[in-house]
Amino acid sequence: MASLPLVLAFLTLSISRPILAADNSQLQDFCVADTTSNIFVNGFVCKNPSLVTEDDFFFAGLGKPGDTANQLGSNVTPANVVQIPGLNTLGISLVRIDFAPYGVIPPHEHPRASEILAVTEGTLSVGFVTSNPENKLFSKVLRAGDVFVFPQGLVHFQMNTGMTKAVAISALSSQNPGVVTVANAVFGSKPAISSQVLQRAFQLDEKTVRMLQAKFWMNN
Known part of the structure; x- marks a missing residue:
């Protein structure tokens, strides 16, 4: 028969594992980023709540098309914690992606977020590649109203396959997902x-x- 200390240790481990696997719960309503602080933490320190305004939770930039006159024929407009300080600690962000005809977002990955992309205009060829050793490609052609998911940390891409412009909105599971473009x-x-x-x-x-x-x- 197992000793009582061993049983208690096993029960403690069983209870604690799900807790450790989850994100930490918020301890307050919000923690608006104080971008002027010179204190370095994993994220941003909180702004004094008495100084918080509605504008800390607002961004009007996703309604404006991005300039796609560049070598890639695409433009990304982010709405993350830099643009919306109220996103600090909330674990979410958005981007708008504009594509010229045959424009591309080259293979890249987000080290801190999964992504869900919705096409609002045009046609996109999208895909991601699994990790070694399989390196399996999952790809799809998307049209307006279609949605595709890119798991965190996996290399993925998007390309406008049509002769007209295309637009997509992506949500990411981080206030600051980061991006690593493979070729760069x-x-x-x-x-x-x-x-x-x-x-x-x-x-x-x-x-x-x-x-x-x-x-x-x-x-x-």
């Missing part, structure tokens, strides 16, 4: 990753690696 990170890092590393990793010759590193990698 690999070939546009500062300082540059050793060309020898990239030659072996991508099976490329040195000339091709140097050419890719010399390109202007746009952040979008």
